[in-house]
Amino acid sequence: MKDIKVSSVGERALISRLSEIFKAPDGKEKGQEGVLIGAGSDDCAVLDLKGEDCLVVTTDMLHRTTDFPEEMTPWQMGWMSAAVNLSDIAAMGAEPTGVVMAIGMPADTGVAFVEELAKGMQACAEFCGTAVIGGDLDTHVELTITGTALGRVKKSQILLRRGARPGDLVCVTGYTGSAGVALEALQSKKPVSETILKTLFEPIPRTKEARKLAESGAATSMMDTSDGLAMSLYDLARQSHVGFRIRENTLPILREVREFVSSSEKLTELALYTGGDFELLITIDPQKLKKVQNICNLTVIGECTKYETGIVLESPGYKLTTIEQRGYQQLKAEPVDKSS
Amino acid sequence: MKDIKVSSVGERALISRLSEIFKAPDGKEKGQEGVLIGAGSDDCAVLDLKGEDCLVVTTDMLHRTTDFPEEMTPWQMGWMSAAVNLSDIAAMGAEPTGVVMAIGMPADTGVAFVEELAKGMQACAEFCGTAVIGGDLDTHVELTITGTALGRVKKSQILLRRGARPGDLVCVTGYTGSAGVALEALQSKKPVSETILKTLFEPIPRTKEARKLAESGAATSMMDTSDGLAMSLYDLARQSHVGFRIRENTLPILREVREFVSSSEKLTELALYTGGDFELLITIDPQKLKKVQNICNLTVIGECTKYETGIVLESPGYKLTTIEQRGYQQLKAEPVDKSS
Structure with a gap:
């Protein structure tokens, strides 16, 4: 049997295997x-x-x-x-x-x-x-x-990927798909504005916004969207054991990004599955939404559901489709060669 | 004028240039x-x-x-x-x-x-x-x-490269030149013991020894010898503004290393100028030597002198020669091409 290659396993699966090595048999990290x-x-x-x-x-x-x-x-x-x-x-x-x-x-x-x-x-x-x-x-x-x-x-303010509960609101800072459209414009040699290019070339870590969100006590979980919104939703879902219902027409997308693409399918593809945006994905206790609304440019894009419901996108016509688990992964999982 | 390449500047000089960028104009690190x-x-x-x-x-x-x-x-x-x-x-x-x-x-x-x-x-x-x-x-x-x-x-126990004073004793843990001889044996396909090979392949960080030295209150400065003993002496000298007189016949060298080489010049070359040993180089207050003598395998190899005296090696016949500033550098400083 040939040795399995890292390229056929994928980044997240390999991380999970290595994490086992970095743990003692009883599950507690060693030393x-x-x-x-x-x-x-x-x-x-x-x-x-x-x-x-x-x-x-x-x-x-x-x-x-x-x-x-x-x-x-x-x-x-x-x-x-x-x-x-x-x-x-x-x-x-x-x-x-x-x-x-x-x-x-x-x-x-x-x-x-x-x-x-x-x-x-x-x-x-x-x-x-x-x-x-x-x-x-x-x-x-x-x-x-x-x-x-x-x-x-x-310790009382730290925000983890786990902590989200069904009923919490899902929010993102800034805009989604901007870095993705910048990369596509570069690859296809189409013109885009300096603003769009800068989201790809000079991403802004949301340090100040994050501190305020942590201090507010309203956020229940948080992570960044650098691997794309869909991948981040899957990571939050796994750690928090929740599902998500995301409303397509609430996704914050810059006008220039909307105008760049030819179809709404293409726009959703950019908004969900391209990385590089470095925005924050946060879940918020709905009772405390007021506490965070003025902190920064924050958009409610949906809500947490039960884990079993999965991660779904609701179209403006209330049609539900499953959001796929894909986006930016350094080690891409390729189909395993069955013959080997 | 052609742009200067990093290879013609050398690692330590480049670090020094970049350190300026990471500092505010008043010399205090920014932010x-x-x-x-x-x-x-x-x-x-x-x-x-x-x-x-x-x-x-x-x-x-x-x-x-x-x-x-x-x-x-x-x-x-x-x-x-x-x-x-x-x-x-x-x-x-x-x-x-x-x-x-x-x-x-x-x-x-x-x-x-x-x-x-x-x-x-x-x-x-x-x-x-x-x-x-x-x-x-x-x-x-x-x-x-x-x-x-x-x-x-x-804070009261931290050991830096600065702190050594003229009159302090210079000590090293373990042996010097072992990793160097292992590398040379590999390159020349000569046989060496598993013990020697392990010093190169599985170097032991001196964690426990270092903690005890720090707790003793007897050490005045410390660093590791991973770039070679000579380079480490130069680094300590620069930061502590001292010189060193090292006694050649006190350098701790394994018998197998002595037997491997053909001349005493070659042995000194190995002991001073090859890297990879990961031992500790420490300066000790001579009044407090007793406090550290039983901590670990520690050898007094010389003493700190005035900065102006430089870094010298004393032979068994009391002949003094200057220890050169060379050893393991990632970015080797090559002679600058004067024609460019």
Whole structure:
């Protein structure tokens, strides 16, 4: 029997297998009295700081060919490398406390290029109220950047993927599908505005919005939408054991995105299944909606249902279709070759 | 004028340039009231946890072709990826509190290979009393692993690269040159023992020893020797503003390493200028030497002198030669092409 390849397993399944290795047989993470949330189940791992706070930590590896469209400047690559991690810190409701950056680069990379990278990283970190506090440099065949971000949040305020209950309202910050349309425009060489391109090239971690949502006490669960809205709904559903009914005509989509596409099917495809938006997906206790309505640009897009109901999209004509579990996955699960 | 390439600048010089970007014009790191030690000056960045403790964090990127000799097993690659980071945590005198691992791998990597990697990572983390608490997986042209380790230490006990004073004793844990001779044996296809190979393939982070040294109150500065003893001496010298007189005949070298080489010049070369040993280099207040003598296998190899005296090696015949600033650097500084 041939060894199974990672490409035939998929990212989330492989994470789940590795998470078992990082756990003791009794299910408790090994050697760590202080681990509140371990590998694989949330945007960040969570460590107990013994007082009223906990520490959250996340890491993300990016590569030039797969993660940075050709049109990006080195400053934007730096910004993006910090943003992907700071968005995960925000998703926990935490205040970022520092970022470290490991950079592998071809030996013929210009010093000016690396300095621009660093300036972009620092700019994004500063935007989120923190800084790049350390890192590592080495040579590598392809520009590869691994950022790790740390954050701090009161245990009473931390927001996890679990916690949503049937009846809670589902909300997103900002707009969905903007980064997806930017990528499609680049690939098809169609013109789009600077605003749309920036959602893809310089995504804004929702640090301030997330802190306010965490402080409000109204949110029951939260994560970011960087892998696409549909994937995030599936992740929340699995951890919270709920289903979702999403109302198609409430999805917040920029006018330019609506005008870019030729059909409503295509629009729904963009809004649900493309990644890169770095918005927050939040579930809200309906009794406390007032507390969060003025915090930021927040749209109610549906509600939590029972787990058994699944994850469905309600059309303007009240037709229900299942939202599929697909979007951005680094390790795509390909059909297994049955003959092997 | 052509853009200067990173390969003509060298790792330490480039780190120093980037550290300027990660600092505000007034020299204080931006946006971070809580940063005690920022990018570029120590084994770890240090964050103030507001109480009596601080948090230390370090990151290191490894690649299959440049960091893992062909003979290494996937389990050993995993162990090594955790060890390089946990050694940096030890070097601060800190207790490790968690490791996160970002893994980029070719799509045709076997699941069994990745599971062995994960087991090696977890084994090393457990050996150091901690665990892998999170990570990231994606596909990449070459196996690339970025580990990030966190640790915690009382502010009153933290050991930095600065702090050594003229008159302090210089000590190292374990032996020097063992990993270097292992690498040379592999390259020249000469036989060496399993013990020697293991120093290269499964380096032991000196976590427990480091904690005891930090608790003793006798150490004035500390770092690890992963880039080689000479490079570490230069790093300590720069941060502590001291010089060193190292006594050649006190360097702790395994008998097998002595027997492997043909000349005493070659032996000194191995002991000073090869990396991979992951031992601790410590300076000790001579009044307090007794407090640390029984902590672990610790050898006094010389003493701190005035900065102006430089870093010198004293031969058994009392001849002094300058120890050169060279060893393991990821970005090797090559001679600049004057014609460009």
